[in-house]
Amino acid sequence: MSNLSVKLFGKTLDNPIIPASGTFGFGYEFNEYYDISILGSICLKGTTLEERYGNPLPRIAECPAGMLNAIGLQNPGVDKVISTELKKLKKVYPKKVIANVGGTLVEDYVETVKRFSTASSVLAIELNISCPNVKSGGMAFGTSAKSAEELTKAVVAVSTKPIIVKLSPNVTDISEIAKAVEGAGASAVSLINTLVGLRLDLKTGKPILSMNTGGYSGKGVFPVALRMVYQTYKAVKIPIIGMGGISTAEDILEMFYAGASAVMIGTENLINPYICKEIIESLPSVMEQHGISSLQSIKGKAHL
Amino acid sequence: MRLENLKIAKNECLNESVFEMEFFGVTEPLEAGQFVNVGLNGFSLRRPFGVADYSRAYKSLTIIYRVQGKGTEFMSTLKAGNYAEVLTGLGNGFNYSGVKKPLLIGGGMGTAPIYYLAKKINESGIKPTVLLGFRSLKEAFYLEQFKKISNLVIATDDGSAGFKGNVLECIQTKNLAYDKYFACGPEIMLKNLAKFDGNGEISLEARMGCGFGACMGCSIKTKGGFGRVCKEGPVFKAEEVIFNE
Numbered sequence: 274m275s276n277l278s279v280k281l282f283g284k285t286l287d288n289p290i291i292p293a294s295g296t297f298g299f300g301y302e303f304n305e306y307y308d309i310s311i312l313g314s315i316c317l318k319g320t321t322l323e324e325r326y327g328n329p330l331p332r333i334a335e336c337p338a339g340m341l342n343a344i345g346l347q348n349p350g351v352d353k354v355i356s357t358e359l360k361k362l363k364k365v366y367p368k369k370v371i372a373n374v375g376g377t378l379v380e381d382y383v384e385t386v387k388r389f390s391t392a393s394s395v396l397a398i399e400l401n402i403s404c405p406n407v408k409s410g411g412m413a414f415g416t417s418a419k420s421a422e423e424l425t426k427a428v429v430a431v432s433t434k435p436i437i438v439k440l441s442p443n444v445t446d447i448s449e450i451a452k453a454v455e456g457a458g459a460s461a462v463s464l465i466n467t468l469v470g471l472r473l474d475l476k477t478g479k480p481i482l483s484m485n486t487g488g489y490s491g492k493g494v495f496p497v498a499l500r501m502v503y504q505t506y507k508a509v510k511i512p513i514i515g516m517g518g519i520s521t522a523e524d525i526l527e528m529f530y531a532g533a534s535a536v537m538i539g540t541e542n543l544i545n546p547y548i549c550k551e552i553i554e555s556l557p558s559v560m561e562q563h564g565i566s567s568l569q570s571i572k573g574k575a576h577l
Numbered sequence: 578m579r580l581e582n583l584k585i586a587k588n589e590c591l592n593e594s595v596f597e598m599e600f601f602g603v604t605e606p607l608e609a610g611q612f613v614n615v616g617l618n619g620f621s622l623r624r625p626f627g628v629a630d631y632s633r634a635y636k637s638l639t640i641i642y643r644v645q646g647k648g649t650e651f652m653s654t655l656k657a658g659n660y661a662e663v664l665t666g667l668g669n670g671f672n673y674s675g676v677k678k679p680l681l682i683g684g685g686m687g688t689a690p691i692y693y694l695a696k697k698i699n700e701s702g703i704k705p706t707v708l709l710g711f712r713s714l715k716e717a718f719y720l721e722q723f724k725k726i727s728n729l730v731i732a733t734d735d736g737s738a739g740f741k742g743n744v745l746e747c748i749q750t751k752n753l754a755y756d757k758y759f760a761c762g763p764e765i766m767l768k769n770l771a772k773f774d775g776n777g778e779i780s781l782e783a784r785m786g787c788g789f790g791a792c793m794g795c796s797i798k799t800k801g802g803f804g805r806v807c808k809e810g811p812v813f814k815a816e817e818v819i820f821n822e
């Protein structure tokens with residue numbers, strides 16, 4: 274029997290498969306499509322202190338092997354997420370979830386994290402310091418080691434939950450930022466968020482997206498994401514949650530070899546709503562094919 | 578929503594750039610105003626199309642599409658016998674229960690979902706008035722089919738058939754009577770209709786990531802808050818929608 278379970282923050286997850294923030298809503302709607310209780314955990318849509326509508330349409334542009342998005346953190350605000358969305362999710366998903374927090378100012382992050390700290394169904398809080406689609410804050414925190422460190426410190430100080438810092442690939446050296454947030458008390462890092470990209474309309478010659486640029490994600494980014502997980506594993510001791518373009522069970526093995534302790538699946542949920550279920554079902558036989566009895570045992574194998 | 582592997586039964590040209598595609602093997606009933614999201618080999622994202630016809634007896638679904646870009650161009654090359662992975666039963670349909678004198682309005686490709694709506698309303702025992710607007714007669718399609726199930730009025734921008742002018746001018750000039758309207762077409766048409774009369778239902782379009790509510794790629798503003806075109810829509814109450822200026 275293949276063992277899919279992994280350990281994160283002292284807790285055992287049945288499997289390492291977690292839908293990524295922003296590609297799974299607040300989770301419960303997917304329970305109409307399959308029994309979501311099979312998922313290792315669920316990462317919630319990026320949440321801010323106040324409600325946000327996000328950016329004007331169009332927010333989506335197709336790319337070969339992926340897409341650009343410029344959603345701009347549409348969400349109902351942390352209080353409603355806790356009082357309404359988390360309640361609805363709890364009814365169909367008894368396991369713990371990962372909250373994802375965005376913001377403009379350090380104070381916004383701190384306050385939002387404080388409020389999520391009170392929610393019993395939250396396992397950990399992921400700090401999105403890498404969103405390329407908001408005018409201020411967002412990625413600005415994640416592209417400088419100094420501001421990433423300051424924000425992480427401020428948030429760790431008030432959080433009763435483990436803090437995962439979600440890193441931006443739009444930097445020269447991602448391991449520098451990883452080291453900085455590890456030093457500031459982060460319990461884990463997750464990577465990668467989307468890569469800044471652009472598509473132009475052939476008819477008008479102008480950007481398709483209302484914000485001009487957007488975040489590139491999907492199958493096409495997998496090699497870049499994998500390289501960054503590999504590079505970060507060398508630099509930090511805290512666990513790494515790997516993501517970016519994962520679409521098969523084999524991709525997950527590669528992420529573990531590179532050093533991931535768990536994985537998140539994003540864009541592929543939008544293309545095939547059943548992808549997480551399909552991967553959870555196929556992972557044991559793919560592990561068997563490669564003579565792997567437990568995922569924990571192959572973590573970081575690429576570095577040995 | 579269901580992910581179905583459907584067999585293409587027919588893919589025929591209706592006029593120079595509009596095609597009718599029929600699929601077999603649909604397992605769940607589809608409502609008028611709902612849409613499907615068609616997976617195409619070699620394209621990352623699915624393509625959304627309104628349900629133009631559905632038959633429970635034949636398990637068949639028809640969409641009518643215009644070749645617009647690379648994806649629809651590829652679709653036009655598909656042959657009967659090919660298969661496509663289609664997400665069916667997406668979004669909420671039109672609510673026509675209790676309506677006595679409906680006016681159905683289709684502009685351009687918005688005509689496609691209006692056909693299935695007209696058919697359903699006609700089957701319920703009310704022959705609806707259908708107003709179709711095209712730039713020119715040569716862009717029109719399905720006119721004979723509409724005549725069988727509705728009182729058909731046509732408006733064209735260039736006057737090549739029916740009333741010369743847009744659908745709103747046609748409603749006002751001809752004083753078309755109705756208790757509630759149902760419309761699908763270009764945003765500017767829907768916006769003007771909503772401004773003219775809030776008591777109607779309009780079917781909107783947006784560029785979509787998923788088509789089933791997961792990505793927030795298609796959210797519009799409504800008086801009641803966010804509305805995802807793919808989930809709360811594509812049909813909205815006209816008075817609820819907040820259009821961009």
Ligand SMILES: Cc1cc2nc3c(=O)[nH]c(=O)nc-3n(C[C@H](O)[C@H](O)[C@H](O)COP(=O)(O)OP(=O)(O)OC[C@H]3O[C@@H](n4cnc5c(N)ncnc54)[C@H](O)[C@@H]3O)c2cc1C
Binds near residue numbers: 335625640
């Ligand atoms: C709910 C809904 C129902 C629709 N019903 C119909 C219909 O019945 N008949 C019909 O002809 N068309 C319909 N459309 C529009 C149709 O989806 C687009 O024409 C089609 O996606 C264009 O694909 P393409 O690859 O040829 O164009 P490209 O421009 O090459 O496509 C690139 C990307 O942009 C998206 N895109 C481009 N134009 C549109 C558009 N107008 N709306 C949404 N996405 C777009 C594509 O889906 C794709 O992701 C509908 C759209 C929506 C949202």
Ligand SMILES: Cc1cc2nc3c(=O)[nH]c(=O)nc-3n(C[C@H](O)[C@H](O)[C@H](O)COP(=O)(O)O)c2cc1C
Binds near residue numbers: 404465516537541794
């Ligand atoms: C539509 C969409 C919305 C997203 N929203 C968020 C978000 O709110 N917060 C966040 O941290 N990341 C967000 N992301 C980034 C993803 O969580 C993920 O990091 C990225 O897409 C790479 O993984 P993938 O290639 O598997 O999609 C979003 C991505 C997409 C495609």
Ligand code: FES
Binds near residue numbers: 784794795796
């Ligand atoms: S297209 Fe993804 S939410 Fe509507």
